[in-house]
Amino acid sequence: MDSVLVVGSVAYDSVETPEKKVENSLGGSAIYFSAAASLFAPVKVVGVVGDDFNWNDIAFLKERDVDFKGMQQAPGKTFRWGGRYEKDMNYRKTLYTDLNVFETFDPQIPEAYKKTPFLFLANIQPQLQQCVLAQMARPRFTMLDTMNFWIEGLYDALIETIKMVDGIVINEEEALELVHESNLIRAMKKITALGPRVIIVKKGEHGAMLSVNNSYFFAPAYPVENVVDPTGAGDSFAGGFMGYLTKQGEVTESNLRKAVIYGSAVASFCVEGFSVSRLQKLSLQELNARVAEFKRMVEF
Amino acid sequence: MDSVLVVGSVAYDSVETPEKKVENSLGGSAIYFSAAASLFAPVKVVGVVGDDFNWNDIAFLKERDVDFKGMQQAPGKTFRWGGRYEKDMNYRKTLYTDLNVFETFDPQIPEAYKKTPFLFLANIQPQLQQCVLAQMARPRFTMLDTMNFWIEGLYDALIETIKMVDGIVINEEEALELVHESNLIRAMKKITALGPRVIIVKKGEHGAMLSVNNSYFFAPAYPVENVVDPTGAGDSFAGGFMGYLTKQGEVTESNLRKAVIYGSAVASFCVEGFSVSRLQKLSLQELNARVAEFKRMVEF
Numbered sequence: 001m002d003s004v005l006v007v008g009s010v011a012y013d014s015v016e017t018p019e020k021k022v023e024n025s026l027g028g029s030a031i032y033f034s035a036a037a038s039l040f041a042p043v044k045v046v047g048v049v050g051d052d053f054n055w056n057d058i059a060f061l062k063e064r065d066v067d068f069k070g071m072q073q074a075p076g077k078t079f080r081w082g083g084r085y086e087k088d089m090n091y092r093k094t095l096y097t098d099l100n101v102f103e104t105f106d107p108q109i110p111e112a113y114k115k116t117p118f119l120f121l122a123n124i125q126p127q128l129q130q131c132v133l134a135q136m137a138r139p140r141f142t143m144l145d146t147m148n149f150w151i152e153g154l155y156d157a158l159i160e161t162i163k164m165v166d167g168i169v170i171n172e173e174e175a176l177e178l179v180h181e182s183n184l185i186r187a188m189k190k191i192t193a194l195g196p197r198v199i200i201v202k203k204g205e206h207g208a209m210l211s212v213n214n215s216y217f218f219a220p221a222y223p224v225e226n227v228v229d230p231t232g233a234g235d236s237f238a239g240g241f242m243g244y245l246t247k248q249g250e251v252t253e254s255n256l257r258k259a260v261i262y263g264s265a266v267a268s269f270c271v272e273g274f275s276v277s278r279l280q281k282l283s284l285q286e287l288n289a290r291v292a293e294f295k296r297m298v299e300f
Numbered sequence: 301m302d303s304v305l306v307v308g309s310v311a312y313d314s315v316e317t318p319e320k321k322v323e324n325s326l327g328g329s330a331i332y333f334s335a336a337a338s339l340f341a342p343v344k345v346v347g348v349v350g351d352d353f354n355w356n357d358i359a360f361l362k363e364r365d366v367d368f369k370g371m372q373q374a375p376g377k378t379f380r381w382g383g384r385y386e387k388d389m390n391y392r393k394t395l396y397t398d399l400n401v402f403e404t405f406d407p408q409i410p411e412a413y414k415k416t417p418f419l420f421l422a423n424i425q426p427q428l429q430q431c432v433l434a435q436m437a438r439p440r441f442t443m444l445d446t447m448n449f450w451i452e453g454l455y456d457a458l459i460e461t462i463k464m465v466d467g468i469v470i471n472e473e474e475a476l477e478l479v480h481e482s483n484l485i486r487a488m489k490k491i492t493a494l495g496p497r498v499i500i501v502k503k504g505e506h507g508a509m510l511s512v513n514n515s516y517f518f519a520p521a522y523p524v525e526n527v528v529d530p531t532g533a534g535d536s537f538a539g540g541f542m543g544y545l546t547k548q549g550e551v552t553e554s555n556l557r558k559a560v561i562y563g564s565a566v567a568s569f570c571v572e573g574f575s576v577s578r579l580q581k582l583s584l585q586e587l588n589a590r591v592a593e594f595k596r597m598v599e600f
Contacts, residue, residue: 220507
């Protein structure tokens with residue numbers, strides 16, 4: 001079976017919600033991605049942790065065929081992030097970001113990983129994303145995530161990187177900011193013109209839009225009544241999306257659409273628990289049942 | 301064929317957008333509703349205009365089987381509204397609201413209208429909506445629209461009115477405000493508990509959600525690239541929805557879902573021109589083609 005490589009962060013998060021406070025729980029884009037993608041296909045991870053990292057924390061991922069041989073361990077502390085969500089869970093405040101060993105992260109792709117057909121570049125510095133692309137041997141499908149921090153701080157490098165990938169996943173506000181647009185459809189056309197034929201715009205509680213060569217697909221968000229912890233929703237969406245696509249092997253529009261739904265379904269489970277707790281016990285059977293609900297939600 | 305009765309405003313609007321300024325063009329909830337609903341079924345209108353009203357302005361609606369025998373004409377000026385849209389067409393500023401003859405509007409339902417099976421109470425004072433309901437002879441399906449102004453100013457009367465209708469159509473923020481909620485799914489459950497089994501939440505560019513006895517349907521917004529004038533989007537949505545439902549005659553969940561899509565499709569045309577200009581020349585054939593695009597947009 002094909003596998004998927006993710007390059008991203010591994011972190012210990014401290015999260016406050018109106019209901020609860022959870023400290024130093026496993027987080028980071030590469031972790032959420034792996035927890036989601038490994039439901040479908042083998043995953044390889046390139047990231048960095050500090051000498052305080054407890055390898056038992058990722059034992060459940062190893063059991064699911066997630067390969068951590070590309071994980072570097074460096075002297076110092078693991079990346080730490082703290083955030084607080086308000087009553088309206090759509091808004092969060094970052095309390096602190098201690099990059100620690102992640103500050104000097106230099107992604108080295110092990111020889112055995114270079115032919116991985118599916119590649120996901122999580123939200124890291126655009127030059128590092130380029131550096132990963134340069135090490136790979138013609139992957140079948142490459143996708144990157146990014147954020148306002150890079151749009152505002154490293155615009156030219158980011159645009160150059162976007163030109164090199166097949167797909168991009170991005171928040172709605174960031175998609176508009178990226179190409180200086182106020183209309184999302186025009187924004188997606190402009191991003192397509194840069195190069196990527198696949199664009200996924202994440203709209204949070206409003207769902208997600210997929211554009212494949214300017215043909216549009218709309219996925220609703222699952223109506224989650226009790227959001228426990230929104231952290232990792234985007235990365236688990238990406239993991240579900242890439243994992244499903246990897247399992248199918250072929251990047252057709254039909255597979256891309258189903259992948260968006262699987263990504264949305266995984267993300268809807270992710271936010272039902274703190275950290276990766278809900279993803280850890282999630283079964284494919286539960287996931288398929290939710291995908292059937294997505295189908296029913298848009299049928300007319 | 302069944303028909304639908306709308307009680308609402310008739311106005312002359314002045315609208316500014318970054319591109320253009322149009323003064324004293326036909327507007328008001330009852331007008332946008334009629335222009336949309338009359339594509340499907342006969343419409344009856346109860347509203348009020350001043351002695352300055354130019355009846356030629358509604359000639360195109362009369363040709364489409366819209367019955368204005370219930371329209372009152374009072375001494376004074378017709379309701380006038382002025383607004384300005386920013387570059388991001390999602391935001392508008394009301395420049396003035398001159399209620400004029402609409403201030404003392406007292407909806408009288410003609411005898412011949414009282415058995416109309418479908419009734420839409422556009423966004424007017426809740427007591428007036430109740431007063432209309434009291435005059436009707438057991439309509440098959442009643443739906444009301446409302447706004448933050450009534451939620452904030454006439455809360456108890458509005459809640460009483462909501463208890464009396466089968467359905468409600470409301471903006472997302474207003475749905476949350478109405479039942480003091482931050483989560484939309486919980487808000488829709490609370491509104492259902494008040495009485496209406498049909499709830500439509502309008503989310504603007506994010507589409508619309510339908511809840512039928514707490515079963516959810518999600519409709520995307522059509523990806524309109526060039527929004528010319530958003531005025532009347534909500535009322536033409538309601539008109540398309542009620543018109544389609546009236547044409548089908550039976551209020552089943554399947555018909556309600558299709559009605560939401562037809563409403564969304566009509567609204568997407570409405571915003572492509574100033575005032576009712578695009579609705580005036582809209583054909584059922586164009587509409588059906590767009591509905592097919594909606595289907596394609598959510599297929600997976």
